[in-house]
Amino acid sequence: MHERHPTCQVITADDELFLLDCGEGAQEQMNRFKIRRSRISHIFISHLHGDHYLGLPGLLNSFSLTSRKDPVHLYGPAALMPILDLMFEAAQANLSYPLHFHALEEEKQLVDGKKFTVTCFRVFHRIECWGFVIREKEKPRKIDPDRADDLDVPTSFYPSLKEGLDYVHPSGRVVKNEWVTKSSNPPRSYGYCADTRFDLSIAEKVIGCNLIYHEATYLDDLREKAAERFHSTARQAAELAQAARAKSLLIGHFSSKYEDISPFLEEARYSFQNTELAKEGVTFLIEHFQEGHFPEVRG
Amino acid sequence: MHERHPTCQVITADDELFLLDCGEGAQEQMNRFKIRRSRISHIFISHLHGDHYLGLPGLLNSFSLTSRKDPVHLYGPAALMPILDLMFEAAQANLSYPLHFHALEEEKQLVDGKKFTVTCFRVFHRIECWGFVIREKEKPRKIDPDRADDLDVPTSFYPSLKEGLDYVHPSGRVVKNEWVTKSSNPPRSYGYCADTRFDLSIAEKVIGCNLIYHEATYLDDLREKAAERFHSTARQAAELAQAARAKSLLIGHFSSKYEDISPFLEEARYSFQNTELAKEGVTFLIEHFQEGHFPEVRG
Numbered sequence: 310m311h312e313r314h315p316t317c318q319v320i321t322a323d324d325e326l327f328l329l330d331c332g333e334g335a336q337e338q339m340n341r342f343k344i345r346r347s348r349i350s351h352i353f354i355s356h357l358h359g360d361h362y363l364g365l366p367g368l369l370n371s372f373s374l375t376s377r378k379d380p381v382h383l384y385g386p387a388a389l390m391p392i393l394d395l396m397f398e399a400a401q402a403n404l405s406y407p408l409h410f411h412a413l414e415e416e417k418q419l420v421d422g423k424k425f426t427v428t429c430f431r432v433f434h435r436i437e438c439w440g441f442v443i444r445e446k447e448k449p450r451k452i453d454p455d456r457a458d459d460l461d462v463p464t465s466f467y468p469s470l471k472e473g474l475d476y477v478h479p480s481g482r483v484v485k486n487e488w489v490t491k492s493s494n495p496p497r498s499y500g501y502c503a504d505t506r507f508d509l510s511i512a513e514k515v516i517g518c519n520l521i522y523h524e525a526t527y528l529d530d531l532r533e534k535a536a537e538r539f540h541s542t543a544r545q546a547a548e549l550a551q552a553a554r555a556k557s558l559l560i561g562h563f564s565s566k567y568e569d570i571s572p573f574l575e576e577a578r579y580s581f582q583n584t585e586l587a588k589e590g591v592t593f594l595i596e597h598f599q600e601g602h603f604p605e606v607r608g
Numbered sequence: 609m610h611e612r613h614p615t616c617q618v619i620t621a622d623d624e625l626f627l628l629d630c631g632e633g634a635q636e637q638m639n640r641f642k643i644r645r646s647r648i649s650h651i652f653i654s655h656l657h658g659d660h661y662l663g664l665p666g667l668l669n670s671f672s673l674t675s676r677k678d679p680v681h682l683y684g685p686a687a688l689m690p691i692l693d694l695m696f697e698a699a700q701a702n703l704s705y706p707l708h709f710h711a712l713e714e715e716k717q718l719v720d721g722k723k724f725t726v727t728c729f730r731v732f733h734r735i736e737c738w739g740f741v742i743r744e745k746e747k748p749r750k751i752d753p754d755r756a757d758d759l760d761v762p763t764s765f766y767p768s769l770k771e772g773l774d775y776v777h778p779s780g781r782v783v784k785n786e787w788v789t790k791s792s793n794p795p796r797s798y799g800y801c802a803d804t805r806f807d808l809s810i811a812e813k814v815i816g817c818n819l820i821y822h823e824a825t826y827l828d829d830l831r832e833k834a835a836e837r838f839h840s841t842a843r844q845a846a847e848l849a850q851a852a853r854a855k856s857l858l859i860g861h862f863s864s865k866y867e868d869i870s871p872f873l874e875e876a877r878y879s880f881q882n883t884e885l886a887k888e889g890v891t892f893l894i895e896h897f898q899e900g901h902f903p904e905v906r907g
Contacts, residue, residue, distance in 0.1 A: 333666050334633045357698035359666045367632050367658045388698040395694060399656035399687040401735050436700050 316361050316562060318522070318587075320443055320499060322425045325350040329441060329501050335364030336371060347377060351420060351427070354385030355503035356438035362389065366396050373405040380407040384419055384429070386437050387412035413439050416514075430514035432505035435539045440502045442515060448493035450486070457489040500555070504562060506536050507545035512552035521555040522587065524562035525573050540564075543573040547580035561587030615660050615861060617821070617886075618643055619742055619798060621724045627651040628740060628800050634663030635670060646676060650719060650726070653684030654802035655737035661688065665695050672704040679706040683718055683728070685736050686711035712738050715813075729813040731804035734838040739801045741814060747792035749785070756788040799854070803861065805835050806844035811851035820854040821886065823861035824872050839863075842872040846879035860886030 317335040320327040326349045328335075339346055346368070354362045362385070372381065383389075390410045397404070411419065413429055420427035424446055432440045449471035457467070462476045462484055470476065476484040500515030502523045515521050526540035535542050541549075543560055550558035558581050563570045570586060577584040616634040619626040625648045627634075638645055645667070653661045661684070671680065682688075689709045696703070710718065712728050719726035723745055731739045748770035756766070761775045761783055769775065775783040799814030801822045814820050825839035834841050840848075842859055849857035857880050862869050869885060876883040 333663065334636055337633055357695070359669050359695070359699065363662060363666050364632065367662050370658050386698070388694070392691065392694045392698060395687070395691050396656070396658070399685070399691060399735070400658065436698070 317364060318501065319344055319349075322422070322443065324348065325422075327425075327427070327443060328352040330355055330361040330503070331363075331365040331368055332360045333363035336368050346371065347375065347379075349381070350379065351382045352384070353419075353427070353429075353439075353441050353501075354383070354389055355432075355440065355501075356434055356436055357386055357388055357392075358434075358436065358504070361504070366393060369393070369404065369408065370400070370402060373402065377406040380409055382409045382411065382420070384411045384413055386439070387414070430511070432503050432511060433508045433539060434504045434506070438503050438505060440500065440505070440511065440514060442498060442500045442518065444498040445496035447496055450490040451493055452490050457484075460484045460489060462489060500553070502549070504539070505541060506539045507532075507541045507549065509549065509552055512549055515553045515555065517554055519556045520559060521550050521553060521557070522559045522561065523549055525560035525577065526562050526564050528567075528572055528576055543576040544580055547577040547584060550581045550584070555581075557583040557585070559585055559587045616663060617800065618648075621721070621742065623647065624649040624721075626724075626726070626742060629654055629660040629802070630662075630664040630667055631659045632662035635667050645670065646674065646678075648680070649678065650681045651683070652718075652726070652728075652738075652740050652800075653682070653688055654731075654739065654800075655733055655735055656685055656687055656691075657733075657735065657803070660803070665692060668692070668703065668707065669699075669701060672701070676705040679708055681708045681710065681719070683710045683712055685738070686713070729810070731802050731810060732807045732838060733803045733805070737802050737804060739799065739804070739810065739813060741797060741799045741817065743797040744795035746795055749789040750792055751789050756783075759783045759788060761788060799852070801848070803838070804840060805838045806831075806840045806848065808848065808851055811848055814852045814854065816853055818855045819858060820849050820852060820856070821858045821860065822848055824859040824876065825861050825863050827866075827871055827875055842875040843879055846876040846883060849880045849883070854880075856882040856884070858884055858886045 316330040316332045317338065318329040320329060326344070328349050328351070331352060331354065336346070352365070354365065369381070390412070416428070416430045418426055418428045426444050426446065428442050429439045430442070432438050450473055452467055452470050457470065461478065462470065466476050470486060470490055473486050475486050478484070498518045500518040500521045502511055502515065502521065504524050505511065523546035524541055525543040525546045526538070527535045527542050529542040529544035532542045532545065535545070546560045547558060558577065560573060560577055563573060574584060574586050615629040615631045616637065617628040619628060625643070627648050627650070630651060630653065635645070651664070653664065668680070689711070715727070715729045717725055717727045725743050725745065727741050727743075728738045729741070731737050749772055751766055751769050756769065760777065761769065765775050769785060769789055772785050774785050777783070797817045799817040799820040801810055801814065801820065803823050804810065822845035823840055824842035824845045825837070826834045826841045828841040828843040831841045831844065834844070845859045846857060857876065859872060859876055862872060866872075873883060873885050
């Protein structure tokens with residue numbers, strides 16, 4: 310309704326894409342917004358309500374249609390794989406690539422990649438539901454080659470400089486690391502809180518994230534209804550972002566009963582200024598944050 | 609791709625809607641084309657490839673969101689219901705209405721409604737696959753009230769006149785039915801051949817239909833590839849319509865590798881003039897046929 314689709318978020322992690330949920334119609338939206346599906350390497354499904362995973366079987370099948378060979382890592386509630394297996398069996402589907410399913414069972418680190426880690430945490434929905442935090446790893450220090458050259462550090466030592474080591478000349482003279490390098494941008498992080506009723510304990514899980522996504526199904530005048538249905542309000546999302554000392558907040562999952570969603574923004578910004586609406590196909594760059602500037606980059 | 613969606617057709621049968629297949633995104637298209645979902649009473653799923661039923665779980669769930677009470681009759685391969693059951697269980701979904709599932713097991717009449725019948729027949733796809741014929745029932749004869757009055761037929765006998773009976777006066781004088789009635793329009797029929805390789809035996813199943821839908825995944829230069837993949841070409845669809853002595857033909861399910869689908873129309877019309885393309889959201893009125901006029905009514 311109102312041209313809004315079920316949930317699916319694409320996180321660009323360097324050359325790989327991470328998918329957070331995959332609602333019905335996700336593929337069509339990917340076509341529309343020119344997302345290169347072949348680069349999707351990890352898919353995280355928060356819970357088994359249809360609006361969060363009904364686009365997945367079609368996507369997994371499409372990978373085969375393009376003869377994909379690269380593995381796909383799929384994370385979700387344990388009950389997901391039996392459903393997919395039954396569907397594959399009914400369709401007599403043979404996937405062209407390895408599909409590795411990882412059932413979510415406890416709060417832990419799921420992915421330890423070269424540049425990113427992903428952890429999962431429990432949220433509070435009507436059925437088993439998980440949130441995810443994607444964290445960039447600490448980046449190597451940046452070398453100032455002119456300074457390093459002036460102080461006679463051999464280029465063969467540069468990899469060690471990037472890791473923060475001091476250089477010691479054969480003579481015993483020490484070149485302190487900070488004289489010839491500077492720190493890279495601090496690592497970024499994104500906390501995806503999926504569908505959940507408001508619960509302040511979630512703030513600990515996403516503490517200090519550059520960007521938090523928190524659902525806001527209702528406006529705050531319906532906070533009782535929200536709690537009953539295990540959903541949150543825009544104001545609650547903002548309170549959570551504040552408690553988590555997040556740099557910025559993205560709210561979404563607005564009930565289809567609201568045609569105009571601008572009051573959500575207003576309500577959330579009252580408590581947490583750096584809020585934006587999760588609109589269809591908008592890309593948010595999670596950047597090294599400058600206060601007061603919300604990092605939306607394109608529509 | 610190219611703004612074409614998976615298969616889903618809506619058949620308006622008086623005040624009820626019959627759904628033929630329900631691919632991913634069907635609900636969104638229904639919103640777009642203002643289809644009143646509450647009136648959908650019967651859903652027929654031809655086979656369990658995702659592009660023909662992945663929109664179904666979401667639709668069945670949406671019925672509950674609007675607190676539907678009217679039953680839904682669902683027809684499909686036996687393996688469909690276990691998949692849905694597992695999904696409902698995972699979502700802890702309680703449908704607000706009775707869902708009656710009828711597994712397709714043999715070619716037979718599935719629905720015997722007041723005005724329509726629906727039968728199923730086997731087609732030839734990579735997995736178990738079914739076609740459907742929706743046939744209007746013979747309509748009552750139309751009374752000419754002036755003529756009936758002239759011949760002193762009492763109005764209490766009108767229901768019998770509609771059924772084609774003669775009236776016999778107490779005096780023994782006979783009023784022949786055809787003197788005071790005329791036949792209604794002949795009943796209409798629609799044959800839906802789902803996904804199938806070309807097989808002339810299908811023509812018998814849809815013989816004389818006012819409108820046949822036959823897939824045309826490829827153009828005829830790829831007829832070998834079509835056969836291998838259990839699909840058909842535009843020319844084959846036209847040959848089938850000809851063999852079935854259909855009044856008109858609708859072709860669809862074009863491979864996404866074709867950006868321009870106009871050659872399909874050209875190819876099919878070469879063998880069967882009354883052909884149209886099954887485009888998104890176009891309504892075809894299955895009417896009492898006038899030669900040379902294809903009954904497309906709105907875009």
